[in-house]
Each structure stands twice: as C-alpha cells, then as structure tokens.
Amino acid sequence: MHVLPALITVLLLVAAGYAAGRIEALRFFFGAVVPLAAVAVFLGGIAWRVLRWAASPVPFRIPTTCGQQRSLPWLKHARLDNPATGWGVLGRMALEVLLFRSLFRNTKAELHAGPKLVYSEEKWLWLAALAFHWSFLIVFLRHLRFFMEPVPAFVLALQNLDGFFQIGAPVLYWSGVIILVALLYLLARRLWDPQIRYVSLFTDYFALMLLLGLVSSGLLMRYFTKVDIVAVKQLAVGLITLSPVVPAAVSPLVFVHLFLLSVLLAYFPFSKLVHMPGVFLSPTRNLANNNRARRHVNPWNYPVKVHTYEEWEEEFRDKIVAAGLPLDKE
C-alpha cells in the first residue's frame, strides 16, 4: 500500500504550512521566499524538460494509428485517427488536449464465470479526468483576481459564469465543487479496484492528495472559515510584483494553501504531472502518418561506403569480357 505514506506526507506538508503561518519568524520565509522559489523551479523545470525533449531525435514517424490510413480513393480515410497531414495532426492534438480522446477509448476487462473474459467500455475515468482538468483551469484563471490589479474583465466574466446561480455569499463556484468531486472519484477509483490499486504508486496517490489538500484548503477558506481577502491579495500582488509583503492579517490557512501550491509547483516538472507540456510532445500523437507517402531519411545516418554494380562492372570489365559474360554497359 502506497496510500498511507502519501497521506502522511501531505498531512505533514499541511502541518508545516499551518505552523509556518503561526510562527512569526517563519511567515516571511513561507509567505514569500518559498512561493517565489517554487515558481522559479516550476518555470525553469518546465523549460528544461521541454528543451530536452526538443533535443531528442525523432527520426521516424511513429504515430499510433487508430483508423484507416490514407490510401486508395475508395477507402475511407480516418482523418483524425490516422492523420496524413499537419492539419489532421492539429485536429487530432486538439481533440486529445481539449477532450482527452485517448482516455475516451478506455476499456475494462472482467473475468466472468465460464471462465469468460469480457471487455466493456469504461467512461468514468474519462469523465472525471475531463471534469478535473477543466475545473482546474477555471479555478486557476479565477485566481488571477488575486494576482492582477485591476482585475481584468475576462476574470470577472468567468466568475460570473462560474457563480451563475448566485447560491450563498460568497457565491458558490461550481468549478470548486466539481474539482473536489472529480478528485475524490479519481482517488476512490485507485483504492476501490484491486487491479488499479496494484498498479498505483506513491506518486499517483501523492499527486491526488496534494491536489485534494490544495482544493480543500481553498474551499475551507472561501466557504467556511473565511479569511481577510484584501490581505491575501496584498500578499499575492506582492509576490507577483517581486516586492513581497506578508500582512499580519493573513491567516495560517492561507499559508497551508500557499505551501501546498509551492510544493505542487516545485514537484511538477520532475513528476508525471509534467504531462501538461508532455502531451503536446507525444510522438505517437503529434506526427502525421505519411510513412508510405513520403520517404523519411534518418538525418544522422552514418555515411555508408557503397560499391554499386556499375562501379563493380567497370572494375572487372576486362575479366567479364574475357569470360564471355554479358555486360550491362557495353
């Protein structure tokens, strides 16, 4: 079981954040130095990963083909599942990045009495993943109200849409509810199914629990304990203008939220979470399948010394003639 170590690690991080918020001497370090360092590690780490991927040679086209490749005119070409052009790839990538098309194909295998192996569709993972990622994006964009002054119109518009039903005050944001439910499902899924539990590692649980801690501390502050939001924005604006201040009114819960975020940011480029930029650089998705239509020469092929038949014939011409054998070139 990897779940307990992950839970304990996240609980320790929560405790560290809370303690830092209560101890006067640590407030500046955890409120300003740690978050800024985490952002630097995040940006530098992402750039480093992407540049390394960019430097990796991709000599051949290795797309996974999920449909009929372009062939004879009377064979229907699967343009998105087996794209032959850059535009097709663009469509395929858009579906992959925005709608998680690969995950939509998820199946599950069950052994029934007989014994009979039965495959069936399994869309819940796709649905929960989609719900989580989209709400996370909306939550992220909504948080720009803390970092940008004046608050830009698109953030206000997004808030209006998210809190459309005007439930309570502060207004309930649906993205906050959906992200929590989706994360809880994704965690429960790993614990529930013995097969998935078997393949789940520490990093799987850790990422989920870290996000759960981040989301729940945020929801707790917004809907239950309440915090001095102006002080929080001063802190956030201070961070982003690189002139950090940590007002005394910032509650320890904010430190928990901020510390979990810092850990997430610093952990991001070096873990499986780096699939965020990684999905764009998946050679099995982002290459057009034109292997047969076009010749792809390995650009760093070693210059092979060849001796063609013409050269060979030239070299032994007199001997071939003497033996009375036919020549290609008389």
Place this chain on the structure above:
Amino acid sequence: MRDRPWILLGLVAFLGLITFPIWYNQAAGTTSAAPELQKAVKGDTCIYPTDYMRASHMDVLMRWRDEVVRNDKRLVKIGDKTYNMSLTSTCMDCHTSKADFCDKCHNYAGVKPYCWDCHVDPALLKGGAGERAALRAPGGQHVD
C-alpha cells in the same frame, strides 16, 4: 527534427502566457498597497471586532437577511446594544459611502456582491430629482 522551432515557439508562448500577470501589473503600476477606505463617520467600534468583520461581514449580512426577510425579526442584540438588522440603515449609517467603503475592497478583490440587486445606494437617493427619476424609470432600480 524540423519541429524544433515549433516546440520553442510553444515554450515561449507558454512562458509568455504564464508570466502575463507580471507584465500586466507592471504596465498598470500596481503595488501591494491595500485600498484606502472611508473612515466610519461615527462610532468608535463596529458591531463586531474589525478582524471578524473584514473576513466575515458577508456571513453577518446573510444572517440578517434571513432573519428579516424570512423570520420577520428586525432587531438583533450584540453585547449590550440592540441594532436594526439593516444594511442601508445600520451599516451604512457609519460607513456612509458605498463607493468609498464597500466598493473599494470589492473591486480590489474582484467581488461583485448581489446586495445591490435589491438595495439602493443611499447616496443615490440623496441626489437631485433627475437621479431619482432615472431610478424610477422602467428598467431602473426599484426605489421604496
């Protein structure tokens, strides 16, 4: 191999987007200074401690709304004082200016409370006849 410029372009676009708030604040000349509020025109203390009011005034107002609108209870006793549970009569008796008190923090934090869907800023009522007429006009806010 030929995709390297595209990858670099994508990376630069990502870094540009993610650091956008930095350039935005730089351009707007934003500092971490808090908005300055109108001082209460009378009274030494608020109905609850300031720290509590800063974080949780919306809880108080929602509680008041439920008491007044749903339970027909208008008075509340806090400590040894009795208050009329009213945003525009009690709160705004001391914090008179919506624009210089309420809106300052709400705009700063990007909050648009729906108090004003029903309530009217008292400052508008003190305005000239023209403003009152505008409020009564069809589509304007209802004034009682």
